[in-house]
Amino acid sequence: MRKQRPIGWLPTSLLLLGAFYCLLPVIWVLTAATKSRAELFTSQAFTPGTGLFGNLSDLSAYRDGIFWNWMANTALYAGGGALLATVVSSVAGYALAKYQFPGRGLIFTTLIGGILVPSVVLAVPQYLLLAKLGLADTYWAVLLPSILSPYSIYLARIYASAAIPDALLEAGRIDGASETRLLRVVAFPMMGPGMVTIFLFQFVAIWNNFLLPYIMLADDGKFPLTVGLYTLLVTGANQPALYNLVITGALLSIIPLIALFLTMQRYWRTDLSGGSVKS
Amino acid sequence: MARARRGARASRAGAIPYLYLAPAIALFCFFVAVPIGYTVYLSLRRAKFSGLGLGKGSRKEIFVGLDNYRAAISDGEFWASWVRVLGYAIGVLVLMLGLALVFALLLDSATVRFGRFSRIAIFLPYAVPAVVATLLWGFLYLPSLSPIHDLLEAVGITGVDLLGPGTVVFSMANIAIWGGTGFNMLVLYTQLRSISRDYYEAARIDGASEWAIALRIKVPMLVPAIVLTTVFSIIATIQVFSEPVTLRPITNALSSTWSPLMKVYRDAFVTGDLYSAAATSIVIAVISLIPSLGFLRLVRRRAFGEDV
Structure with a gap:
């Protein structure tokens, strides 16, 4: 048993100070989004206003509701991309962790090397290549590159080697199970929690991505939220009347991710070197 | 520890592991290997216009060797952007980590x-896209909206322009620190939780203070995780793009080539000079390869033993 320790006021207040700093812009946008156009520039910051519903209907009316289009696009890019990335990475990570085969080290190093290539070095030629295939400015242009995630493959390999005992695979083989059956019946269920973590990280990465859709897309009907809000800011920079829309849009764009955060707490494991996985 | 089991038996699976890796390898080829090759190819070429440069056939691509590289390396603006980003990156990395x-x-x-x-x-800020984080802080920096200005005026400091030429770098660094601290904290915290509490109890019995335990036991055991988060952060920070691009509409203090990546974007999509953009990209890649190679060595040793 550990004995009760006194409350450390210094560490506690330092942490609360950090928490305050991190929450500050979120609280600000929460209150600013409730202000009407006039209140935004006149009333005190951090005091709620009366314009929330006005702002929401203005935003929904802006260019026939294109904001909700962006929201749906983002959900499609992040949800679809993360789902496919999770499957591709888990299968690859499982193969790298549980099989010995010629070229294993080379394949792993090469795939992981993808983390290190600056995104712009890839994004420009990716755009040119997809344009040659007639896929630039389509949903595929954002979805397909998002499926490859070296970081997810790296995590999947850690999870597979930690979660799946070799003995279980051997026993399955002795019982005559095929390799694909082992993947379905043994590997996937045991990697389950790790796959949820991979999905979440990739979901956030795609949701937050700006460079790739910014380069790939020209038609604003296909924009995700990040690029949409950016164009709204560019349009609104000279018209403070649009500030309300940008602020309300910014608030709405972070609500889904914050909800995902608070509900999926236990899956946000960031043990990069697999330290806390019990084997 | 989640090390791959040493001596995992060579199974008679034959083609199976290659089959499992095929989707990842195919995507890698198309979205990483081929684009890199294509960039190298473009970087060695240049458009040549004959006659007035009008009409079909007057525009030809020719091989120019390393000319584009010479131009990229001798471009003062390119190095100026590196100097800006390096100063910014050092500040962000030290404070954030x-x-x-x-x-x-x-x-x-x-x-x-x-x-x-x-x-x-x-x-929580990890859940906020960099573009949205920049929007939020950008509004907080605007004099007409900013509670920060109200606060500064309350303590007697007036006339501070948080988006001015001298201050915008700090304002931008603040956004990056705000966005990145939480994720790195969680990585380190998760690692700390995996250290056995027995070490601390033993040290306490020996009369060590909490400070001494933190500095002499916890920090040394965190070193691998600190190195890993540092390398990840270096790669992310020198690629800074979204923050300056998003801040530009509300400040005049950021040029269109503030960071090296912004210069590539401008060359490729605004000026339409793909060949210069390609050469500049390769130079950026080579420069960022230095911390990256260290990272690869680390991954191989730390996470998977020597079996890679």
Whole structure:
């Protein structure tokens, strides 16, 4: 048993100070989004206003509701991309962790090397290549590159080697199970929690991505939220009347991710070197 | 430890592992290997116009060897952008990782209250896209809206322009620190939780203070995780793009080539000079390869033993 320790006021207040700093812009946008156009520039910051519903209907009316289009696009890019990335990475990570085969080290190093290539070095030629295939400015242009995630493959390999005992695979083989059956019946269920973590990280990465859709897309009907809000800011920079829309849009764009955060707490494991996985 | 089991038996699976890796390898080829090859190809070429440069056939691509590289390397603006980004990156890395380490150690101390609340609050900015984070802070920096200005005026400081030529770098660094501290804190904190509590009890019995335990036991055991988060952060920070691009509409202090990546974007899509953009990209890649190679060595040794 550990004995009760006194409350450390210094560490506690330092942490609360950090928490305050991190929450500050979120609280600000929460209150600013409730202000009407006039209140935004006149009333005190951090005091709620009366314009929330006005702002929401203005935003929904802006260019026939294109904001909700962006929201749906983002959900499609992040949800679809993360789902496919999770499957591709888990299968690859499982193969790298549980099989010995010629070229294993080379394949792993090469795939992981993808983390290190600056995104712009890839994004420009990716755009040119997809344009040659007639896929630039389509949903595929954002979805397909998002499926490859070296970081997810790296995590999947850690999870597979930690979660799946070799003995279980051997026993399955002795019982005559095929390799694909082992993947379905043994590997996937045991990697389950790790796959949820991979999905979440990739979901956030795609949701937050700006460079790739910014380069790939020209038609604003296909924009995700990040690029949409950016164009709204560019349009609104000279018209403070649009500030309300940008602020309300910014608030709405972070609500889904914050909800995902608070509900999926236990899956946000960031043990990069697999330290806390019990084997 | 999650090390791959040494001596995992060579199975008679034959083509199976290659089959499982095929989708990842195919995507890698199309979206990483071929684009890199294509960039190298473009970087060695240039458009040549004959006659007035009008009409079909007057535009030809020719091989120019290393000319584009010579132009990229001798471009003063390119190096100026590196100097700007390096100053910015050093500030961000030191403060962000320093704060992440301090917060992780504080969270792990036995005497802290409201730990769960603080942990979630500090991690929360990770859920905010860089573009949106820049929007939020950008509004907080605008004199007409900013509570920061009200606060500064209340203590007698007036006339500070948070988006001016001298200050915008700090304002931007603040956005990056705000966005990145929580994730790194969580990585370090998770690692701390996996250290056996017995070490601390033993040290306490020997009369060590909490400070001594943090500095002499916890920090040394965190070193691998600190190196890993540092390398990840270096790669992310020198690629800074979204923040300056998003801030540009509300400030005049950022040029269209403020960071090296912005220069590539401008060359490729605004000026339409793909060949220069390609050469510049390769130079950026080579420069960022230096921390990257260190990272690869680390991954191979740390996470998977020597079996790679």
